[in-house]
Amino acid sequence: EDINIAYLASSSQNGFNQAIYEGIEKAAAEYDNVNVEIFDGEFSAPVQFTQVEDLVAGGRFDAMIVTPNDTVGIATALEDAAAAGVKVAATLFPIGPDLKNMEPQVTGLVTTVASDPSIGAERQANEVVAFCEDKDPCKVVVLIGQLIYPFDNLRYETFQKVLGEHANIEIVATGEGNYSPETSLTAMQDILQSHSDLDAVLSNADQHLMGAEIAILDAGLDLEAIYLIGGGLNQIATDAIRGGQWDASLAQFPVSMGEAALKAMVSSLNGEEVPTWIDESKLGTSPAVVTKEWLDENPDFTAEWQG
Amino acid sequence: MAQTDIAVRVQGVAKSFGSTRILNDITIDFHKGTVHALVGENGAGKSSVGKIVGGYYSADEGVVEIFGDQVTRFSPRDALQRGVAMIHQELQLVPELTVLQNVFLGLETNSGGVLTRGDLARFHDLEKTCEFALDPNAKVATLRIAERQKVEIMRAVAREARVIIMDEPTSSLTEDEAERLHALIARLKSQGTTVIYVSHFLDHIIANCDSVTVMRDGQVIRTDPIAGETKQSLVDSMLGQASEIIWPDLPPAPATTVAPVAELRNVHTSTGLTDISLKIRPGEIVGLIGLVGAGRTEIGHVMFGADRILSGSYSIDGVEYPRLTIPQAVAKGVALVPEDRRKQGLVLTQTTRPNVSLASLGKIARGGILKPRTERERVKRMIDHFGIVPGRIDGDVAFYSGGNQQKVLLSKWAVEKPRLLILDEPSRGVDIGARQRIHEFIVEMAAAGVGVLLISSELEEVINLSHRGYLMSEGRIFAEADCRTLSVETALHRIFHAQSELDQQEKGTNP
Amino acid sequence: MTDMTTTGKTAPRITAATIGDFARQYGVLIIIAALLIGLSFASENFFTARNLLNILNQSAPLAIIACALTLVIIGGGFDLSTGAVFGVASVSAGWLAINVDPYVGIAAGPLIGMFLGAVNGLIITGFGVHSFLVTLATSLVYRGIAILITGGALIPVRIAEFSWLGREKIGLVNVAVLVFLAFMVLMMFLLNRTTFGRKVFAVGGNEEAAILSGIRTNLVKVMTFSLSGAAAGLAGVISVSRISMAEPQAGAGMELEAIAAVILGGTSIMGGAGAVWRSVSGVLLMALIGNGFNILNVNPFFKDLTTGVIIVIAVALAASASRR
Amino acid sequence: MTDMTTTGKTAPRITAATIGDFARQYGVLIIIAALLIGLSFASENFFTARNLLNILNQSAPLAIIACALTLVIIGGGFDLSTGAVFGVASVSAGWLAINVDPYVGIAAGPLIGMFLGAVNGLIITGFGVHSFLVTLATSLVYRGIAILITGGALIPVRIAEFSWLGREKIGLVNVAVLVFLAFMVLMMFLLNRTTFGRKVFAVGGNEEAAILSGIRTNLVKVMTFSLSGAAAGLAGVISVSRISMAEPQAGAGMELEAIAAVILGGTSIMGGAGAVWRSVSGVLLMALIGNGFNILNVNPFFKDLTTGVIIVIAVALAASASRR
Ligand SMILES: Nc1ncnc2c1ncn2[C@@H]1O[C@H](COP(=O)(O)OP(=O)(O)OP(=O)(O)O)[C@@H](O)[C@H]1O
Ligand SMILES: Nc1ncnc2c1ncn2[C@@H]1O[C@H](COP(=O)(O)OP(=O)(O)OP(=O)(O)O)[C@@H](O)[C@H]1O
Ligand SMILES: [Mg+2]
Numbered sequence A: 001e002d003i004n005i006a007y008l009a010s011s012s013q014n015g016f017n018q019a020i021y022e023g024i025e026k027a028a029a030e031y032d033n034v035n036v037e038i039f040d041g042e043f044s045a046p047v048q049f050t051q052v053e054d055l056v057a058g059g060r061f062d063a064m065i066v067t068p069n070d071t072v073g074i075a076t077a078l079e080d081a082a083a084a085g086v087k088v089a090a091t092l093f094p095i096g097p098d099l100k101n102m103e104p105q106v107t108g109l110v111t112t113v114a115s116d117p118s119i120g121a122e123r124q125a126n127e128v129v130a131f132c133e134d135k136d137p138c139k140v141v142v143l144i145g146q147l148i149y150p151f152d153n154l155r156y157e158t159f160q161k162v163l164g165e166h167a168n169i170e171i172v173a174t175g176e177g178n179y180s181p182e183t184s185l186t187a188m189q190d191i192l193q194s195h196s197d198l199d200a201v202l203s204n205a206d207q208h209l210m211g212a213e214i215a216i217l218d219a220g221l222d223l224e225a226i227y228l229i230g231g232g233l234n235q236i237a238t239d240a241i242r243g244g245q246w247d248a249s250l251a252q253f254p255v256s257m258g259e260a261a262l263k264a265m266v267s268s269l270n271g272e273e274v275p276t277w278i279d280e281s282k283l284g285t286s287p288a289v290v291t292k293e294w295l296d297e298n299p300d301f302t303a304e305w306q307g
Numbered sequence B: 001m002a003q004t005d006i007a008v009r010v011q012g013v014a015k016s017f018g019s020t021r022i023l024n025d026i027t028i029d030f031h032k033g034t035v036h037a038l039v040g041e042n043g044a045g046k047s048s049v050g051k052i053v054g055g056y057y058s059a060d061e062g063v064v065e066i067f068g069d070q071v072t073r074f075s076p077r078d079a080l081q082r083g084v085a086m087i088h089q090e091l092q093l094v095p096e097l098t099v100l101q102n103v104f105l106g107l108e109t110n111s112g113g114v115l116t117r118g119d120l121a122r123f124h125d126l127e128k129t130c131e132f133a134l135d136p137n138a139k140v141a142t143l144r145i146a147e148r149q150k151v152e153i154m155r156a157v158a159r160e161a162r163v164i165i166m167d168e169p170t171s172s173l174t175e176d177e178a179e180r181l182h183a184l185i186a187r188l189k190s191q192g193t194t195v196i197y198v199s200h201f202l203d204h205i206i207a208n209c210d211s212v213t214v215m216r217d218g219q220v221i222r223t224d225p226i227a228g229e230t231k232q233s234l235v236d237s238m239l240g241q242a243s244e245i246i247w248p249d250l251p252p253a254p255a256t257t258v259a260p261v262a263e264l265r266n267v268h269t270s271t272g273l274t275d276i277s278l279k280i281r282p283g284e285i286v287g288l289i290g291l292v293g294a295g296r297t298e299i300g301h302v303m304f305g306a307d308r309i310l311s312g313s314y315s316i317d318g319v320e321y322p323r324l325t326i327p328q329a330v331a332k333g334v335a336l337v338p339e340d341r342r343k344q345g346l347v348l349t350q351t352t353r354p355n356v357s358l359a360s361l362g363k364i365a366r367g368g369i370l371k372p373r374t375e376r377e378r379v380k381r382m383i384d385h386f387g388i389v390p391g392r393i394d395g396d397v398a399f400y401s402g403g404n405q406q407k408v409l410l411s412k413w414a415v416e417k418p419r420l421l422i423l424d425e426p427s428r429g430v431d432i433g434a435r436q437r438i439h440e441f442i443v444e445m446a447a448a449g450v451g452v453l454l455i456s457s458e459l460e461e462v463i464n465l466s467h468r469g470y471l472m473s474e475g476r477i478f479a480e481a482d483c484r485t486l487s488v489e490t491a492l493h494r495i496f497h498a499q500s501e502l503d504q505q506e507k508g509t510n511p
Numbered sequence C, D: 001m002t003d004m005t006t007t008g009k010t011a012p013r014i015t016a017a018t019i020g021d022f023a024r025q026y027g028v029l030i031i032i033a034a035l036l037i038g039l040s041f042a043s044e045n046f047f048t049a050r051n052l053l054n055i056l057n058q059s060a061p062l063a064i065i066a067c068a069l070t071l072v073i074i075g076g077g078f079d080l081s082t083g084a085v086f087g088v089a090s091v092s093a094g095w096l097a098i099n100v101d102p103y104v105g106i107a108a109g110p111l112i113g114m115f116l117g118a119v120n121g122l123i124i125t126g127f128g129v130h131s132f133l134v135t136l137a138t139s140l141v142y143r144g145i146a147i148l149i150t151g152g153a154l155i156p157v158r159i160a161e162f163s164w165l166g167r168e169k170i171g172l173v174n175v176a177v178l179v180f181l182a183f184m185v186l187m188m189f190l191l192n193r194t195t196f197g198r199k200v201f202a203v204g205g206n207e208e209a210a211i212l213s214g215i216r217t218n219l220v221k222v223m224t225f226s227l228s229g230a231a232a233g234l235a236g237v238i239s240v241s242r243i244s245m246a247e248p249q250a251g252a253g254m255e256l257e258a259i260a261a262v263i264l265g266g267t268s269i270m271g272g273a274g275a276v277w278r279s280v281s282g283v284l285l286m287a288l289i290g291n292g293f294n295i296l297n298v299n300p301f302f303k304d305l306t307t308g309v310i311i312v313i314a315v316a317l318a319a320s321a322s323r324r
């Protein structure tokens, strides 16, 4: 009998989500009775909420994999879905009020393929600490997505906590990049007006570094000397690190995430036990933070998503 | 060749909107170099004929020939290119542009689309022909309606058109200004221009036109040379029946001891009124007599609470109102029929019913909830009273003929009997039959004890319809007169006299 | 309409003109009907009571906003702050529900919304500035307030006394749908059966004429903006109670959706003409397109494109019928 | 203005009325001046040639759009599709730069934009529907097209022959700033010194009057929308070349920012009156606020709120001065 699985992307027009779906499709192709479809959440919590309702009402799907736009609000809809007999898995973020808790916070949730954002943020911050070791003061600019997003708030707090433990490190400015190179460029240009003596840029997303890099070059500063670390590890970041323009990126593996989620759903539908948490950071082939050194050792490495 | 002296030929033209036929088998020849009048009741179709010749409407049936060329797909642009310009009844100007820019709109002096100097010189040339004394750099939005009408006329003349359609060009002009327009028309005629002249002023038509077409219900009744026509003969053809042209009898004037319903004492305003004192008693019709710009409209506005009083006092029924607002005035029973019906009077997005009810919503509602039956009855009564056509309660006012829009506007204030009724140009653009009905209405109101303030640029109308009049010039009242003994000639004479005295004074103080 | 009455005495003829008139008047309804029929054939899951009620339920918040917005737009105004008011009402209601009382939270939403709407109205009339700019500015301010209230975090509100509004059903029908229907009827009543409604039409149709008729136009405007604010607040509360979570960004973009729905329905952007049912039709048309996409699962890449094309068709249908 | 002429003969007196008039006319400029002074005191890094040029450079794309949009709005229209046109132009230019030729990519942006703008204009005039609804619909369609072109992914465009437009400087001044200034001058010239500009004012001021003066109003409208499209396309290319990256979502929300800037500057939303310099002032005012926040490192939570409050103040200042 055919198995139908829906993927509810936070936005289907976003490279990261597309890569997750690519993984889902790839894994589905390994079975001969699994069909998958993608739904566009338009980066909107209410849209995704109604999508869950519509899909449950439509009754065509045995399971759904969700990349939530809103990790808390969607919970009630997903509970209803689970109660209606639809299997549910979460990717990228856990579902429920506690972003750090990877175990199901919602009744009926089968599995969560994600990792605690604060762990990744801590790893990034530690790289900066290492770079700053013999610099005093070491001036750091933080570019964060948007502080009104809970996960970005959590990451920012983690950055502050880790860097704050070192007296030589100073966060001289914080800009919101909103995952847009354009916005990041503007923010970075403005920040450079007062802080052209910066030592490092710490960002949660590679998109922000695209803008930051241009601002730094345009200001006539030495890109080599400034430490740039991003997050996501898309192909653009991989090339930039290989080329020496950037220094590191927190690795993410959306294709593997999609594969893992789909396989777990199919197993669960076949009545098998599946782990309630699959740690995303362990899915890839690379270390958690990818550097030029490692990339030079692995010249064949390609990122799991384009950008 | 009979053909060659015809400028515009309209043959068998019919026009419908939806399934309402507004023009039927219209056939008229307009001869070159003549002034050809169109007359008829409100809604007879005069403006519609003009709009078809001017390219604004397209005929459903029939043929329109301009200088012998049959025109099929036609637009105002094509019409202008063929030498046909139109002055619309409802003025169509661009408010944010200046007089100069409006006059030469679409005709600017330019080289390859880039504006160059020259418009001002052309304007002065034009001014020599028109003699309107307009400030070329004034913004049209700040002009009064009479001045706007002059801009429209200049614009048509500026096109150097061979045919000019003038739809009620004098409706906002004083006698004096109308005379000047007629002189202009005579000049144009002598240059071979054809003028199609629509008006309700039959005297003007008889004095200035060469031929006349009478219309009724979207049909041509007859076309004849003007020679031999009289006002009465035209009215009879328009109405389709013999009728008398008369001024109604006024009710007796109230005694001077009667307390006034409204009184202004030494009022000054920022709108240019100086030391205005006047009284209106219940049952009395008081006229304001003056030229355009004398400040008559402003007096109406002050009494309606629309303009602030800087000094002096205003009392209604003996109570002083230093800071009267319009809602207060309305609550006190003051009513104002404004002079610009489209801009200040009607809500054109709405039908007849809400327009008629707008100023008296409280009377057709209980606790804010409308009583539809009461409202319908009241509106029906008004439609019958003024003979509004189309007579539907929910007719689209936006598409009514000019005169019928005016009647809807009057209904708004007639539907409830006010204490004080201010009428600013109440019979502007209405036909002779309706004008009589409006006059009767004014008299009825006075007879019922309403105080009436009447403003009209037609001196004959104010003087014949008022008990008492105030003569005005430059924002001042310089005399009071008993209208039953005043003649139009003396009134005009006194106004001009006062005017020149004022000018003298100005020169004296300002060397 | 003109035609119907004058030909009234003869047998009703169906002419090209009357069909054209009908299409012009009821263009959106025709498109809705076409979509209903098309989607019913395309998927057997579409034309079910559950799915249709679902659509109504999902659209309830937007439809409530659009109903009140209709009055603002007919009155010649424009309200770009409904999304932000929605946000403030959401977080305030959520906060009050948790920290004070769930029912206080529910009641506070519309009241706070009404207050913020009144502030809009007072700024607009007080300074005599166009509402577009004022509500654009206040929407930034309101959104900022919403963010400050929560400190940027989400407020989970998992209280049964609160969530019934968004999630309970009476029989088959959601409470939210009933609230929406009641609100719609109220707005229709206000607009068509009261003196206030008359004044709204007059203010939007010709403000100067309204003033010269003794209408307190500023008061009328403040009231329409207050209603719009109250509606946004009510919608915000329904939405929070539905997803049991209040977030400051809630309702972002909703202001434009609501305006689009109102205009799509056929209410004049210039003011002075329109109807509440039109706005509801506009909302439902957009909801149907979204639902169709979810049910049929067309490639989401085509969703925007299709929505846009359908709107253009709706617009073209209504317009082509009105040619002279 | 009325006052000036009457008191014209005496020595120019500075009265309360003339100050009020000035404030009403130049309200935005006053606020800009106040911000410039305030920010100069708050940070020594603010009033430097580098920072000021930076602000100009950052605002260039938005300012270009706002300049052309001014003509649309004066002409009585509304263009909600500039953001989407920006997106289509971005990705097309990026794609062409990589796959065909960098210069072809640069040239294609404005041309594609102009084409999409013309399509807007043709739909608006062809069906006689209000531009608000039409451009809302086409913005969905265009955004859909942008997404289809890239399949939703980013297109990196790291080619020097392409990125000079957004990144090179001539002396101290960025090429993008020069392009913007040239475009601004062109729009000012078109609006104030050509018959076309006069027609734009007439169409927006009173379309009926324009028709009766023999003006091809539809042609004028199509041209304003084409210009607006071309501007959005040009802005898109500058932006892609600046960040060396084309993305389909680029320019989202820009349409509202541009409209806000135009209206904030003081151009009438009802059409018929306005000026290009006003829109540029509007853009600069908003850019200054953003720059101030980044330079002073204020908590971004307060940014929306402050921006909103400043706009309200600007609006109030302009309006209160026009009280009688
Ligand atoms: N665009 C339109 N749509 C519907 N009806 C119209 C339209 N234009 C004119 N009519 C109708 O055609 C009839 C003739 O109108 P028209 O304006 O030609 O009258 P008129 O003779 O100029 O009257 P008036 O002296 O009052 O100006 C009126 O009943 C009017 O309601
Ligand atoms: N808002 C205003 N501010 C300043 N002056 C004004 C204003 N409105 C009118 N005026 C001036 O006041 C004078 C009186 O104008 P008003 O329109 O009252 O004349 P009127 O006698 O009613 O003429 P009509 O109604 O025939 O046009 C004119 O000189 C006019 O320029
Ligand atoms: Mg007429």
Ligand SMILES: [Mg+2]
Pocket: B296, B297, B298, B339, B424
């Ligand atoms: Mg007057």
